[in-house]
Amino acid sequence: MNPAKPVRLALLGCGTVGTEVVRLLHEQAEDLTARIGAPLELAGIAVRRLGRERGDLPVDPALFTTDALGLIKRDDVDVVIEVVGGIEPARTWLVEALRAGKSVVTANKALLAEDGGTLHDAAAEGNADLYYEASVAGAIPLLRPMRESLHGDRVTAVTGIVNGTTNFILSSMASTGAGFNEALEEATELGYAEADPTADVEGFDAAAKAAILASLAFHTRVTAADVFREGMTGVTAGDMASAKEMGCTIKLLCIAQRTADSVSVRVHPAMIPLSHPLAGVGDAFNAVFVEAEAAGPLMFYGRGAGGRPTASAVLGDIVAAARNKLTGTRAPSESNYAELTVRPIGESMTRYHISLDVAERPGVLATVAGVFAQHEVSIATVRQSGRADDAKLVIVTHIAPDAALAATVESLASLDIVRSIASVLRVEGGAG
Numbered sequence: 001m002n003p004a005k006p007v008r009l010a011l012l013g014c015g016t017v018g019t020e021v022v023r024l025l026h027e028q029a030e031d032l033t034a035r036i037g038a039p040l041e042l043a044g045i046a047v048r049r050l051g052r053e054r055g056d057l058p059v060d061p062a063l064f065t066t067d068a069l070g071l072i073k074r075d076d077v078d079v080v081i082e083v084v085g086g087i088e089p090a091r092t093w094l095v096e097a098l099r100a101g102k103s104v105v106t107a108n109k110a111l112l113a114e115d116g117g118t119l120h121d122a123a124a125e126g127n128a129d130l131y132y133e134a135s136v137a138g139a140i141p142l143l144r145p146m147r148e149s150l151h152g153d154r155v156t157a158v159t160g161i162v163n164g165t166t167n168f169i170l171s172s173m174a175s176t177g178a179g180f181n182e183a184l185e186e187a188t189e190l191g192y193a194e195a196d197p198t199a200d201v202e203g204f205d206a207a208a209k210a211a212i213l214a215s216l217a218f219h220t221r222v223t224a225a226d227v228f229r230e231g232m233t234g235v236t237a238g239d240m241a242s243a244k245e246m247g248c249t250i251k252l253l254c255i256a257q258r259t260a261d262s263v264s265v266r267v268h269p270a271m272i273p274l275s276h277p278l279a280g281v282g283d284a285f286n287a288v289f290v291e292a293e294a295a296g297p298l299m300f301y302g303r304g305a306g307g308r309p310t311a312s313a314v315l316g317d318i319v320a321a322a323r324n325k326l327t328g329t330r331a332p333s334e335s336n337y338a339e340l341t342v343r344p345i346g347e348s349m350t351r352y353h354i355s356l357d358v359a360e361r362p363g364v365l366a367t368v369a370g371v372f373a374q375h376e377v378s379i380a381t382v383r384q385s386g387r388a389d390d391a392k393l394v395i396v397t398h399i400a401p402d403a404a405l406a407a408t409v410e411s412l413a414s415l416d417i418v419r420s421i422a423s424v425l426r427v428e429g430g431a432g
């Protein structure tokens with residue numbers, strides 16, 4: 001029997017993830033051929049600069065090029081793999097590939113969340129596959145279940161830890177008392193962080209992933225701009241200690257919820273009880289809970305970052321795209337029929353943990369309690385610790401609209417008996 005014609009790949013980017021894609025393609029070549037029914041062949045690897053030492057990579061140095069667009073346009077390229085990142089020139093490259101009917105495999109959550117619609121439209125125009133499993137939760141097979149297995153059910157909520165870098169930092173702060181900068185430096189050395197780690201610690205990366213997850217879960221286009229985002233750089237060792245006193249820990253959570261006609265999507269630090277399954281998710285691991293009406297609660301867990309774990313997800317998409325090329329079939333296209341409106345953060349129901357430094361005077365507690373009553377926010381617990389002429393109040397509320405909780409904090413800040421608002425953290429998962 002004639003050997004099947006190879007499926008030819010163009011790899012764009014050869015960094016933390018790209019180098020591991022090259023290694024896995026080499027290490028698993030025989031098995032991949034058996035699974036696909038044809039060999040995979042690298043047609044070229046686009047890099048930013050030639051000549052950089054890549055001697056340890058099992059690949060012909062002649063494959064490297066700085067002309068990514070020229071590589072994409074070659075007739076002998078069937079599948080384009082993008083692991084460069086950023087919005088441009090990645091968007092231009094992928095639109096060119098998709099419109100030309102070439103399958104695309106990408107890990108680029110920033111681009112998918114910023115302008116996924118353009119990519120999906122180009123895929124429809126070129127009748128091409130667009131796969132992006134690696135863009136959310138790294139190695140975890142999460143997106144294909146969301147865009148295939150759960151398409152017969154009604155997903156109502158997706159909650160989880162979807163950024164490995166910040167989970168590594170928060171877990172280090174909670175377990176070893178490590179400082180923020182020290183933990184971020186280690187996460188960067190381990191290959192978890194984005195090229196600009198601000199994307200991780202300010203919540204942009206998690207917000208991008210939340211938008212992608214919400215779009216798939218709720219069959220409606222959600223972009224990064226629709227996601228309420230608060231990073232974790234404001235989380236202090238004091239917050240972590242206060243959480244521990246309450247039998248809690250602090251995680252950067254992504255929370256996407258839908259009602260009949262709308263969705264709300266938010267990313268922010270939150271206090272969760274140590275008994276919550278997400279509390280035990282450490283290091284750069286991710287974990288995502290999906291609530292579906294027929295299936296009930298589902299949990300996905302695994303390595304959310306790192307070159308090799310992420311390359312596993314990229315390879316899975318490459319195999320799927322290659323199989324489709326051989327059989328002339330196509331991945332499920334975008335499903336955005338629901339066209340749901342996006343609710344503002346103020347309508348989200350949550351609880352707050354508020355730490356105040358107040359003057360040590362009679363009536364302070366009554367005045368503070370009056371502010372909560374004024375905004376119709378019910379107080380669940382108050383802890384007070386006095387010092388010479390000032391005191392610390394730690395207040396945990398019952399559930400209330402975020403707008404009422406935020407207005408309460410604003411009113412407290414204007415009181416002269418409130419020296420400072422040391423911290424404000426949302427409380428999720430039945431904490432406190």
Ligand SMILES: NC(=O)c1ccc[n+]([C@@H]2O[C@H](COP(=O)([O-])OP(=O)(O)OC[C@H]3O[C@@H](n4cnc5c(N)ncnc54)[C@H](O)[C@@H]3O)[C@@H](O)[C@H]2O)c1
Pocket residue numbers: 012013014015016017018046047048049068082083084085086089107108109110134135138191192193194195304305306307310
């Ligand atoms: N690192 C992870 O754990 C991880 C996990 C999931 C998704 N991702 C995503 O995968 C993508 C790549 O991430 P990474 O960690 O490998 O980043 P990286 O910075 O290690 O690698 C990106 C590579 O692209 C190259 N590059 C930049 N501009 C280029 C250009 N114009 N032409 C060719 N090459 C160019 C850079 O030189 C670099 O080698 C990003 O979108 C990232 O968000 C990363």
Ligand SMILES: N[C@@H](CCO)C(=O)O
Pocket residue numbers: 135137138162163164165166192193194200205304305306
């Ligand atoms: N910087 C990202 C990489 C994985 O998407 C993270 O830490 O989760």
Ligand code: NA
Pocket residue numbers: 133134135136137138139140141142143313
């Ligand atoms: Na994934």
